[in-house]
Amino acid sequence: MTGLQSAGGVSRPPALRPGDEVRVVAPAGPVAAEPVERGMAVLAGWGLRPRLARHSLSRHGYLAGTDEQRAADLVEALADPAVRGVFCTRGGYxxxxxxxxxxxxxxxRDPKVVCGYSDVTALHLALWRTARLASLHGPVVAxxxxxxPAESAESLRAAVMDAAPTVVARLSREASAPVVVPGRxxxxLLGGNLSLLATSVGTADLPDLSGAILLIEEIGEPPYRxxxxxxQLRRSGVLAGLAGVALGQxxxxxxxxxxxxxxxxxxxLGDLGVPVLGGLPLGHGQTPHTVGLGVPATLDTVAGTLTVEPAVRPV
Structure with missing residues (x-):
């Protein structure tokens, strides 16, 4: 199985199918069993076979187990040929x-579906840098x-099981909705959580964003932060060559x-000289949708949409 499945060397994993085993890992913060069990039931309802990694419900202070335990679960899931998808329990840190x-x-060698958001942004960035893996910014298993609700579940299912473009429409209820710099x-599409992007400045994992549409979302940070x-992102120079900015929740x-x-x-963001579209239901808010990262996308402020190519390929 080759990982080079689209132009530019981007590795798109095969779409998930009923009967596929998916591993539930906890690369960041700890979580209670009940919401994870509910998320596994959602995955099982699509015909998938979710399986908890050994340390998914562990706790080590503010982490879901030691670094060694969390890393072992992640590395094993990414390498196991029986596993076709890797879903994260939660973000946190x-x-x-x-x-x-x-x-x-x-x-x-064996690209798999990888899904999560929030602190999982660090994992998305690392997988893109090291393996050019297209991954998925979407709800966690907790x-x-x-x-x-059902709309979020269907968006996630379609993103991991259907090799079709995703169209996300701007919603006026979102806090970022008033921000629109016209253009197409x-x-x-790269990015994710703003805090993780900012703390990746100066590391190898922050990618060259030249020509990219940058997705940004955040939770619990007051405006001054x-x-x-x-x-910080502006002063580091990483925003200089953007094609556009997609603002989530x-x-x-x-x-x-x-x-x-x-x-x-x-x-x-308004003086970067590129289109900016706010109000996209992507992130920590109500009824979040799922989109691919590392795949082509088009931002259209007139239509009020972000259209994202599939992060998975047909099987």
């Missing part, structure tokens, strides 16, 4: 501590039916002093 233990040769742009992280990013996070996003 800790993925950056183990990304250097990934075996890129194993990933290139499932919340209220936050992730195409490029590789969002400003600080965007300023900025959940719980209100300010007691009345500063609007949309105002900060507009000020720090």
């Amino acid at each position: 800790g993925s950056q501590r183990i990304t250097e233990r990934i075996d890129p040769a194993a990933v290139r 499932w919340d039916d209220q936050r992730c 742009a195409s490029g590789t 969002v400003d600080r992280m965007l300023t 900025f959940t719980g990013c209100a300010d007691r002093q009345g500063v609007d996070v949309a105002q900060v996003l507009g000020e720090r």
